[in-house]
Amino acid sequence: MTATPFCIPDYIRSIAPYIGGKPIDEVAREFGLDPARIVKLASNENPLGVPDSAKRAMAAAMADLGRYPDDAGFDLRKALSSKLGVDEDWVVLGAGSSDILITAALTFAGGGGRVIHSQYGFVVYGLAAQKIGARLTVVPATAGLGHDLDAMRAAIDDGHGKAALVYIANPSNPTGTFLTASEIEAFLERVPGETVVVLDEAYTEYLDDAQRYDAIAWVRRFPNLLVSRTFSKAYGLAGLRVGYGIGQPALTGLMNRVRAAFNVNALAQAAAVAALDDTAFLAESARVNRAGYDQLTKAFEAAGIEYVPSAGNFVLFKAGDDAEAGARVNLALLRRGVIVRPVANYGLPRWLRVSIGTEAENAAFLAALPDAMRTSGARAA
Numbered sequence: 081m082t083a084t085p086f087c088i089p090d091y092i093r094s095i096a097p098y099i100g101g102k103p104i105d106e107v108a109r110e111f112g113l114d115p116a117r118i119v120k121l122a123s124n125e126n127p128l129g130v131p132d133s134a135k136r137a138m139a140a141a142m143a144d145l146g147r148y149p150d151d152a153g154f155d156l157r158k159a160l161s162s163k164l165g166v167d168e169d170w171v172v173l174g175a176g177s178s179d180i181l182i183t184a185a186l187t188f189a190g191g192g193g194r195v196i197h198s199q200y201g202f203v204v205y206g207l208a209a210q211k212i213g214a215r216l217t218v219v220p221a222t223a224g225l226g227h228d229l230d231a232m233r234a235a236i237d238d239g240h241g242k243a244a245l246v247y248i249a250n251p252s253n254p255t256g257t258f259l260t261a262s263e264i265e266a267f268l269e270r271v272p273g274e275t276v277v278v279l280d281e282a283y284t285e286y287l288d289d290a291q292r293y294d295a296i297a298w299v300r301r302f303p304n305l306l307v308s309r310t311f312s313k314a315y316g317l318a319g320l321r322v323g324y325g326i327g328q329p330a331l332t333g334l335m336n337r338v339r340a341a342f343n344v345n346a347l348a349q350a351a352a353v354a355a356l357d358d359t360a361f362l363a364e365s366a367r368v369n370r371a372g373y374d375q376l377t378k379a380f381e382a383a384g385i386e387y388v389p390s391a392g393n394f395v396l397f398k399a400g401d402d403a404e405a406g407a408r409v410n411l412a413l414l415r416r417g418v419i420v421r422p423v424a425n426y427g428l429p430r431w432l433r434v435s436i437g438t439e440a441e442n443a444a445f446l447a448a449l450p451d452a453m454r455t456s457g458a459r460a461a
């Protein structure tokens with residue numbers, strides 16, 4: 081890292097930059113490919129794109145863009161409050177749910193608190209803790225790469241005091257692992273009241289009926305629980321950056337003081353209100369996702385490729401047995417115009433994560449994969 085003359089704390093200097101999915105134009109430039117033929121399955125976006133309802137709402141909101149957005153997000157919080165059955169002051173808005181996750185760290189773990197997340201937990205949890213100089217405990221995952229809630233509960237008290245904040249993702253990214261309602265409830269019952277739990281439900285709209293649970297009932301029951309959700313995935317609004325947290329006003333009120341003013345722009349607010357009502361779009365997103373999951377996992381099974389069963393809109397699959405396999409197969413896929421997500425930064429260098437796309441996008445990935453695995457020398461596990 082380049083030395084600077086500034087008095088920058090070590091915890092800031094040691095932050096590794098967030099690496100997002102490679103943009104299509106960058107891959108086109110790097111590999112001399114036609115952008116129109118590139119398939120991006122790297123950022124767990126909705127392959128259906130932006131719902132028409134949201135496009136219409138944004139067109140109508142354009143006229144007012146000379147003004148600041150509503151800092152309180154009145155319309156969106158009202159829409160969320162009536163959909164979720166909580167008062168409006170139980171909802172806090174964020175520029176994507178990443179903003180909620182980071183604001184939670186700032187609010188509840190700032191000033192030297194301790195943060196806990198699971199091994200293979202979403203990268204933003206660790207980043208959020210690092211940004212505020214919090215101490216971080218990463219709890220080893222289960223053999224199936226999921227959260228070990230017993231070990232996470234045990235880590236809350238490390239002998240020097242209780243952790244300030246625990247992040248749990250359900251489903252988790254990049255693994256796709258899922259915790260049942262009874263596992264989460266049993267965990268919440270055992271967490272001390274002074275430790276805030278953030279239950280990250282970025283992919284909750286993709287759950288099937290058998291997996292669904294009522295997280296809002298838990299928010300009513302547990303004053304230390306904040307549930308975070310997003311419009312980036314099933315609602316198709318990733319580029320707008322809008323998400324929200326649901327918690328009792330003692331939590332959301334503090335987060336509202338800490339978050340940046342005007343953090344959700346006017347187009348995002350208008351689009352989110354419209355998308356929230358667009359149940360047909362949401363149902364179609366879930367249907368396409370289920371079909372795509374079957375398409376990908378059947379092909380993995382036929383080819384003997386190991387994968388982690390996923391409850392999200394992505395699948396983690398094993399690129400090969402050696403520690404370079406993920407990088408090699410990723411490069412070979414990029415050369416063939418398919419962008420997936422390497423996960424070596426999660427400590428999973430043998431694996432790659434593919435987002436579930438349309439049938440045609442999934443087919444393009446599946447067509448490129450055998451050749452990419454063969455020519456890169458990676459063997460199916």
Ligand SMILES: Cc1ncc(COP(=O)(O)O)c(C=O)c1O
Pocket residue numbers: 123124175176177178179202249251252253280282309310311312318321322323
């Ligand atoms: C588990 C999880 N939580 C939160 C997010 C944040 O998404 P956004 O900031 O777009 O809401 C993501 C994005 O990939 C995610 O995978």
